[in-house]
Amino acid sequence: MNAPADHLTEMLRGLRLDGVDYSRCQLAAPWGVAYPQSREACFHFISRGSCWLKTPEGEWLELQDGDAVLLPQGGDHVLASSPEVVASPPCNCRVREAYGNVFDVEGGGSGEHMLVFTGRMTFNVDLDHPLLRLMPDMMRMSDFMANEPGIPHLLEAMGREVAMDRVGAGGILARLADVLAAAIIRAWVERGCGAAKGWVAAARCPQIGKVLAAIHAHPERDYTVESLAELMGASRSGFAERFAEVVGETPARYVAQVRMHQARQWLARDKLRIAVVAQRLGYESEASFSRAFKRVTGQAPSQVRAAGETQPTGMFTPMATAAE
Numbered sequence: 098m099n100a101p102a103d104h105l106t107e108m109l110r111g112l113r114l115d116g117v118d119y120s121r122c123q124l125a126a127p128w129g130v131a132y133p134q135s136r137e138a139c140f141h142f143i144s145r146g147s148c149w150l151k152t153p154e155g156e157w158l159e160l161q162d163g164d165a166v167l168l169p170q171g172g173d174h175v176l177a178s179s180p181e182v183v184a185s186p187p188c189n190c191r192v193r194e195a196y197g198n199v200f201d202v203e204g205g206g207s208g209e210h211m212l213v214f215t216g217r218m219t220f221n222v223d224l225d226h227p228l229l230r231l232m233p234d235m236m237r238m239s240d241f242m243a244n245e246p247g248i249p250h251l252l253e254a255m256g257r258e259v260a261m262d263r264v265g266a267g268g269i270l271a272r273l274a275d276v277l278a279a280a281i282i283r284a285w286v287e288r289g290c291g292a293a294k295g296w297v298a299a300a301r302c303p304q305i306g307k308v309l310a311a312i313h314a315h316p317e318r319d320y321t322v323e324s325l326a327e328l329m330g331a332s333r334s335g336f337a338e339r340f341a342e343v344v345g346e347t348p349a350r351y352v353a354q355v356r357m358h359q360a361r362q363w364l365a366r367d368k369l370r371i372a373v374v375a376q377r378l379g380y381e382s383e384a385s386f387s388r389a390f391k392r393v394t395g396q397a398p399s400q401v402r403a404a405g406e407t408q409p410t411g412m413f414t415p416m417a418t419a420a421e
Contacts, residue, residue: 146211
């Protein structure tokens with residue numbers, strides 16, 4: 098008998114890191130840096146010493162040697178040698194490009210030194226993706242290490258690659274980051290974190306998970322409630338009721354959100370013409386697609402295409418500064 102399909106793998110298959118930049122930050126107390134809200138995920142790994150993190154909710158947490166945190170939604174936060182230090186925007190740091198997408202950063206005062214690896218990760222989806230909408234502002238690696246024993250080894254491997262300055266380290270770091278992000282998300286889902294409804298609950302439901310995997314894999318298809326019910330192996334009414342119970346919204350609305358999320362990517366990132374996007378999604382006219390897009394997103398396709406996609410700022414821009 099075949100093992101049940103891994104629907105979480107199917108849904109994560111479409112979630113990738115388009116870009117990763119790293120900074121190797123050697124900081125001396127007192128120091129403090131404020132990281133503003135960003136459309137990139139932010140990652141910090143304490144390799145030597147300790148520091149304090151002010152979370153997007155305003156809570157201070159002490160991070161020790163070996164700790165790591167991921168802020169998947171790029172929420173504003175602060176890293177500092179102590180909560181008493183006044184954090185500053187980047188201005189007086191010393192930056193050197195070590196190789197590829199890795200930068201050396203030095204800053205702070207003349208006190209105790211510490212070493213932190215910081216990364217900016219750009220996902221291939223925007224913050225409106227159903228998965229990213231449900232993820233918490235911050236994930237601490239220690240919360241997952243018991244159930245995901247590979248995470249410490251991935252962190253150690255990333256630290257070694259950054260430290261050794263070897264040829265090809267940038268590419269290896271990008272792949273390790275991909276695996277690390279997937280491992281963190283998997284551990285979060287498997288532990289039942291997050292809301293009782295929505296993407297997380299659906300990923301743990303074999304029947305609904307199969308349907309969501311298909312929608313995310315092929316958002317361009319013209320799904321109907323009947324075709325999705327057939328995929329699940331249920332009646333139309335039974336499927337619709339079960340889907341709404343688990344996901345928290347109707348199948349039609351969820352499909353529309355995923356399709357328009359894909360349309361946003363084609364328009365903003367790939368700069369496809371509106372008529373081409375409309376055709377790909379099976380609309381009879383550009384006008385009918387535009388109406389549907391605005392109804393779901395609140396914006397006209399022309400606005401999204403003209404605005405384009407916010408580009409990564411680079412790892413070396415929001416780095417440590419000398420404390421005042």
